[in-house]
Amino acid sequence: xxxxxxxxxxxxxxxxxxxxxxxxxxxxxxxxxxxxxxxxxxxxxxxxxxxxxxxxxxxxxxxxxxxxxxxxxxxxxxxxxxxxxxxxxxxxxxxxxxxxxxxxxxxxxxxxxxxxxxxxxxxxxxxxxxxxxxxxxxxxxxxxxxxxxxxxxxxxxxxxxxxxxxxxxxxxxxxxxxxxxxxxxxxxxxxxxxxxxxxxxxxxxxxxxxxxxxxxxxxxxxxxxxxxxxxxxxxxxxxxxxxx
Numbered sequence: 696x697x698x699x700x701x702x703x704x705x706x707x708x709x710x711x712x713x714x715x716x717x718x719x720x721x722x723x724x725x726x727x728x729x730x731x732x733x734x735x736x737x738x739x740x741x742x743x744x745x746x747x748x749x750x751x752x753x754x755x756x757x758x759x760x761x762x763x764x765x766x767x768x769x770x771x772x773x774x775x776x777x778x779x780x781x782x783x784x785x786x787x788x789x790x791x792x793x794x795x796x797x798x799x800x801x802x803x804x805x806x807x808x809x810x811x812x813x814x815x816x817x818x819x820x821x822x823x824x825x826x827x828x829x830x831x832x833x834x835x836x837x838x839x840x841x842x843x844x845x846x847x848x849x850x851x852x853x854x855x856x857x858x859x860x861x862x863x864x865x866x867x868x869x870x871x872x873x874x875x876x877x878x879x880x881x882x883x884x885x886x887x888x889x890x891x892x893x894x895x896x897x898x899x900x901x902x903x904x905x906x907x908x909x910x911x912x913x914x915x916x917x918x919x920x921x922x923x924x925x926x927x928x929x930x931x932x933x934x935x936x937x938x939x
Contacts, residue, residue, distance in 0.1 A: 742764045744768060
C-alpha cells in the first residue's frame, strides 16, 4: 500500500463542543480511540493534519503517544492543510476522515479502497449520496485531483473548498466518481458523529452499555445493538444534519 495515506484533519476550536477530540473516552481520549481504529486501514501511513491554533500541543501529545505522524497548518484553509500534508508525505492516494467520527468502521474504508484501486476512480466516498449512519463518512481521492483543486482554489479563493476540501471535486462531472451505498436501508436517522454535548453523551453511553455485547464495534453490530436499545440513539437523535 505504498503512497496511500490516511489523513485525519484535527482541530480543537469547535463552536458546539470545544476540545471535543481530546475529551475522555474509554480510558483514553476521543482522538486516541479513533487512531486505534484507523490503524486497521490498509495504508502506508496515518497522518494527523492539525490546525495551527492555541492548544494544538494537546493534540500533538496524543498523536505522539499513539506513534502517528502529524503536520500543522492553516486553521481556516483546510484544503491547504490537507494538500501540503499529502505533498510532504508524497501521497498518491489520500483517504480523508475527520477526527469527530470515533465510530468510523475501517472495514468499510478498506472495502472502498480496494474498489477505488481496482476500478481506478479519481474520487470515491460513502456520502456523495448519504445513506449510512452519520459518522461513518470517508473520502478517497487521488493526489492529482487534490492538487488540481488546490491550485484552482489559490486563484479563485472558493471558501467552500477551503473549508470542506473536496467541494469542487464532488461537483466535477468530468472525473470518475463512485458512491458506496449502505447495504441496509435505515429505518430512521442514526447519528454517530461527535459535534454536540448530546453526541458525546450518546457515544459514551453506547460504549459503556455495549461493552459486553459488541465485539470489534463494526457498524453492523452497532446498528443491531441500537435497534434493540433505541433509547440510546434517542439521546442525540433530534440533533441537526438530518438527511431523510
